[in-house]
Amino acid sequence: MIRTATSPAVLGFTAALLFFIFSPFLLQDNAVYYRVMTMTFFYGALALAWNLYALTGNISLGHAAFFGLGAYGSALLSHYWHLSPWATVLFGGMVGAVYGLLWTVAFGCLRGARFALATLASVEIPRVIIDNWESFTFGSLGVVGITGFSAVRVGSVSIALGESLKAQYYLLLCCTLVILLIHRQFIKSKWGWAVRALREEETAASMLGVNVHFTRSVTLLLSAFLTGLCGGVYAHLMGLIEPPLVFSLHISALPLVLTMFGGRYLVCGPLLGALILYPLDQVLFHSLLPVGHSILYGLIIIVTLLFFPHGIGSWVQRRRTFS
Amino acid sequence: MNIFSNIFKPIVSLVVSLTVSVCSAGAALGNSSPIRVGEIDPLTGKLAKHGQEIHEGILYAIEQANSTGGAAGRKFELLSRDDQSQPEVAINQAEDLIYREQVAGLVGGYVDSLVGPISELAAKHQVPYVASASLQQGLTLGRHNPYFFRVAHLQGVVEPLCSFLIQELKPDRVAVLYASTPGSTEFGQQVRSCLLDAAIEIPIFEKFRPGSPDFSAFLLKIRRSRVDVLISGGFFADHLILVRQMKEQKIPLRAYIGPWGIAYPSFLEAMGEAAHGLFGMCAWNPGIAVAGADKQSRAFVEGFTARFGKTPNTTTMHGYTSAKALIEAIRRVLESGKELTGDNICRALRSLDLLLPMEHLQFDLKGDPKHYQQVVVQVQKGEMVTVYPADRKTGEIAQPSSE
Amino acid sequence: MVILQLIINAFSLGSFYALVALGFALIFGVTHAFNLAHGELILLGGYLAYTLAGQMQVPFLGTLPVTALAMVIIAILLQKLLRRVGQPYELNTLVVTFGLALVLQNTMLMLFSADYRIIQSAAPAIELPYTQLLLTRTQVILIGTSLLATTALYILLRKTFLGKALRATIQDREAAKLAGINVRRMSLVGFAIGGALIGLAGPLYARTTYLYPSGGTEASLIAIIITIFAGVGRIRGILLGGWALGIAESTTVYALGTGWRELVSALVLISLLLLKPQGILSRKPKAARLPG
Structure with a gap:
């Protein structure tokens, strides 16, 4: 835990960061790299946001609800009121947080498998309503033609975020770094210790002066807000959303898988899962085996989890402890 | 850290x-x-x-x-x-x-x-x-x-279907069931508007999520509202369940029309006898091709x-x-x-x-096909018979088994 | 009359849900393995029955023992695999079986192609005398099998020594260990019985709905929902939970429309979780934990 500027940890992290910052200068217009890495950061961010709440010990299987509400909130606001995507994405996050507030009220006393199941079921509520409210949400037709991110002016330079893949890459990199920082606080700070105490033994934590309900609620709200934000970003990046796309089980389950794969107690764990699995699948497996890529994907998950029950990050950590 | x-x-x-x-890939594209x-x-x-x-x-x-x-x-x-x-x-x-x-x-x-x-x-x-x-x-x-x-494109499905309904079947009451996908929803809306224009009643107009395991309650509603034609905008698998339950529950219908999923050789094979009398649509099938x-x-x-x-x-x-x-x-x-x-x-x-x-x-300026038109087929004794439009007809409509 | 018919259909749908859930519930209860590949195993059983019925002309009921036996073997293999999974057990089995589900789905895609398969039932529906109520052969089999399986399981758990040991393991693993119960053997037994139940559900799945390689997710979801709906380890609860869901869905479709089916079942589920957190038959607090 020595945080000096020269520790190898900081060096490694900085090296990786520098790589991601400067690799575009080497690659110029490698569209595949930008597309894949943008989505990698995106899923990394989603996994980090999900893990914030998972750190309290309650596993959610319903984050697609926040994601979908964020996407729809953002897309509809931009469709009807023509606000800048920057504003609507924030609004999307808030819509997610409002639903998170409902969760804390309704599911506040649920734990474990019952909590997981209640969250899983709660995805259906906004999904079916949006699917049937055709006059406002376009129902099953989905929202199409969502405006992309508007250009940002920095001094005299204008960055076209809507068109430039490179700009989107940096945008998602920044988002992910911010969420990574929040995630780090959740593990390392005093708040993080409270969260950890909750996870290990709730009654004991409350004896020690942790406000159980407050800590859980705030964590969930933050997690929901960030997931909603991701949903909004997704809507504006893709330009179209449909209920089955944004309220899918895939969106709820993938963060869990990425996090478990990377290591759920590690600062970079969820991100690590995304950084390994997503590019590997999209660039390598898909082109190697157009039909069987999921078999490789599944096998990697099985084998990794059999050998590293705490995620692949724990392997690195363990190797370090022993050496 | x-x-x-x-x-x-x-x-x-x-x-x-x-x-x-x-x-490393790319480049090196010689003649x-x-x-x-x-x-x-x-x-x-x-x-x-x-x-x-x-x-x-x-x-x-x-x-x-x-x-x-x-x-x-x-x-x-x-x-x-x-x-x-x-x-x-x-x-x-x-x-x-x-x-x-x-x-x-x-x-x-x-x-x-x-x-x-x-x-x-x-x-x-x-x-x-x-x-x-x-x-x-x-x-x-x-x-x-x-x-x-x-x-x-969608008009190639909706137009022949609507004129088939209005000119040939002439139903009084039609039920429309469509899947919650963009294509099927658009299909449902267009069929509804063309049927309403022809003053045909639509007592049931519902959407469902593809993959539902059970339609029996829906079918009871069909029976109660006495519709004579059911248009089902579901897909292959949905027809498998819907048609089977319809036959099992003996729902009296003059026609069951599924634009997607019925006119497939594999569907006829899977359903066997139960497929007899169903209407489907296709742009092509073995034995069904455009003139020439x-x-x-x-x-x-x-x-x-x-x-x-x-x-x-x-x-x-x-x-x-x-x-x-x-x-x-x-x-x-x-x-x-x-x-x-x-x-x-x-x-x-x-x-x-x-x-x-x-x-x-031939493509038009928007990139749409100029002459895409599906035909209506009816399953008769395990075969697909084209019944509409008239110029491509290979047989008459067989009235559904009146047992 | 329509209402009675609706109820018959709802009960048969509920029995179908219960049958899909039984194997999952038993395995989860005894071993705490969260088997996401449950649906894929059901499909595998279904494909086996489809092949038997199609190629060897085995009558439908004759396929049930064969698939049950085959799935017992596969479930035991699965147990050997999951035994190696480290702590936290529930979460790790969840992720491992997620990977396994992907592998199975795509293997089935290669083996059986992406085509939809159904097992046809040729027999006409039975008309109940003096009413116009219809009862199809499939509905009879569904309701019959679910009642039989539930009763058999109930007797096994309540009246035999093995059942006592299994129940003890479901209720408290640590205490069971202290009482001298070989928990590892119980886990093997749990998987074996669960496998038999999965093998029973497979052919019925192929006969009630249809088989296709990625259809397992829906079956797994049904199983998970019913299991926790019923309260872990409560076998009669499974059947009741299935029926409750079947009735909720059927009445929704009938009264509101097909598009609202999922919403109402979600609401029923959530309110039940809030009102009776330990399952529909709960008396004393005790539930499995998805870990933290």
């Missing part, structure tokens, strides 16, 4: 190796090198059945072109990718095909929500994209995309069955038709001695005039 360095070392090396592999054609379809997951069918149609078209010498001495090479029914995967894979594999054109695509993003990508990179089974109208409305073509293309159609069925060991169907034919259009356009560009660029291929596509088993293929 110490973990960072060790965690990031493997990532950095992984990313570097991926980057290298991303960069004798194969012409690469990219295909994006849902090869796995829920839509795998139709994705695979389209894939086989495309593959057959490519192999056929190669066996007749390719284009100007160059062979075609098909690169297939799976879109997993997710737009971001479709985009990644399309981008990979265009950027890394340097394909000359793209074909395939089964779901509108995935065809849309790919078509935009195609426009951005100026690569032609001929979609195989896209229906939605919104795709060719609004912003003009000169690189996007498709061999099917009968011989070509028969040759296709024979060749395809010999190659894949199964009967082709209308979805296969959509894949075949789209690939055929692209192949023909590429051939024309090369034979006229022009350079194989996206713009040249698109120009060739726009001037294309091909008689194919499924349709007389």
Whole structure:
């Protein structure tokens, strides 16, 4: 835990960061790299946001609800009121947080498998309503033609975020770094210790002066807000959303898988899962085996989890402890 | 914090190796090198059945072109990718095909929500994209995309269906059930408006999620409201359950019409006797082809069955038709001695005039097919009989078994 | 009359849900393995029955023992695999079986192609005398099998020594260990019985709905929902939970429309979780934990 500027940890992290910052200068217009890495950061961010709440010990299987509400909130606001995507994405996050507030009220006393199941079921509520409210949400037709991110002016330079893949890459990199920082606080700070105490033994934590309900609620709200934000970003990046796309089980389950794969107690764990699995699948497996890529994907998950029950990050950590 | 360095070392090396592999491809496209054609379809997951069918149609078209010498001495090479029914995967894979594999054109695509993003990508990179089974109208409305073509559209389904209902069946009360997908929803809305124009009552107009395991309560409602025709905009699998439960519950209906999923040889095989009397729609099927293309159609069925060991169907034919259009356009560009660029291929596509088993293929200015029209078929004793339109009729409507 | 018919249909749908859930519930209860590949195993059983019925002309009921036996073997293999999974057990089995589900789905895609398969039932529906109520052969089999399986399981758990040991393991693993119960052997037994139940559900799945390689997710979801709906380890609760869900869905479709089916079942589920957190038959607090 020595945080000096020269520790190898900081060096490694900085090296990786520098790589991601400067690799575009080497690659110029490698569209595949930008597309894949943008989505990698995106899923990394989603996994980090999900893990914030998972750190309290309650596993959610319903984050697609926040994601979908964020996407729809953002897309509809931009469709009807023509606000800048920057504003609507924030609004999307808030819509997610409002639903998170409902969760804390309704599911506040649920734990474990019952909590997981209640969250899983709660995805259906906004999904079916949006699917049937055709006059406002376009129902099953989905929202199409969502405006992309508007250009940002920095001094005299204008960055076209809507068109430039490179700009989107940096945008998602920044988002992910911010969420990574929040995630780090959740593990390392005093708040993080409270969260950890909750996870290990709730009654004991409350004896020690942790406000159980407050800590859980705030964590969930933050997690929901960030997931909603991701949903909004997704809507504006893709330009179209449909209920089955944004309220899918895939969106709820993938963060869990990425996090478990990377290591759920590690600062970079969820991100690590995304950084390994997503590019590997999209660039390598898909082109190697157009039909069987999921078999490789599944096998990697099985084998990794059999050998590293705490995620692949724990392997690195363990190797370090022993050496 | 110490973990960072060790965690990031493997990532950095992984990313570097991926980057290298991303960069190393491409280039080196000489004159004798194969012409690469990219295909994006849902090869796995829920839509795998139709994705695979389209894939086989495309593959057959490519192999056929190669066996007749390719284009100007160059062979075609098909690169297939799976879109997993997710737009971001479709985009990644399309981008990979265009950027890394340097394909000359793209074909395939089964779901509108995935065809849309790919078509935009195609426009951005100026690569032609001929979609195989896209229906939605919104795709060719609004912003003009000169690189996007498709061999099917929704009017080709809705128009013949509506005139069939109004002119032939003349029902009093119709129930419309549609799936909660964009294509099926649009279909449901259009059918409703044309039936209401003809003063036909629609007491039941409902949507359902594809994959529902049970329709018995819905069928009870059908019985209670005494509709005589049920139009079901579900898909292959939904008809399997719906038709079986309908037969089991002895729901009295004059006609059951399923525009998608009924007119498939495999559907008739799976349902057996229970399929008798059902109405379906298709653009093509073995034995059902546009005028003048009968011989070509028969040759296709024979060749395809010999190659894949199964009967082709209308979805296969959509894949075949789209690939055929692209192949023909590429051939024309090369034979006229022009350079194989996206713009040249698109120009060739726009001037294309091909008689194919499924349709007389010509594209209009928006990239829509000019002559795409499906026919209404009825299942009679395990065979598909064309009953509408009149000029393609091969038999009369058999009244459903009145047992 | 319509209402009675609706109820018959709802009960048969509920029995179908219960049958799909039984194997999952038993395995989860005894071993705490969260088997996401449950649906894929059901499909595998279904494909086996489809092949038997199609190629060897085995009558439908004759396929049930064969698939049950085959799935017992596969479930035991699965147990050997999951035994190696480290702590936290529930979460890790969840992720491992997620990977396994992907592998199985795509293997089935290669083996059986993406085509939809159904097992046809040719026999006409039975019309109940003096009413116009219809009862199809499939509905009879569904309701009959679910009642039989539940009763058999109930007797096994309540009246035999093995059942006592199993129940002890379900209720408290640590205490069971202290009482001298070989928990590892119990886990093997749990998987074996669960496998037999999965093998029973497979052919019925193929006969009630249809088989296709990625259809397992829906079956797994049904199983998970019913299991926790019923309260872990409560076998009679499974059947009741299935029926409750079947009735909720059928009445929704009938009264509101097909588009609202999922919403109402979600609401029923959530309110039940809030009102009776330990399951519909709960008396004393005790539930499995998805870990933290």
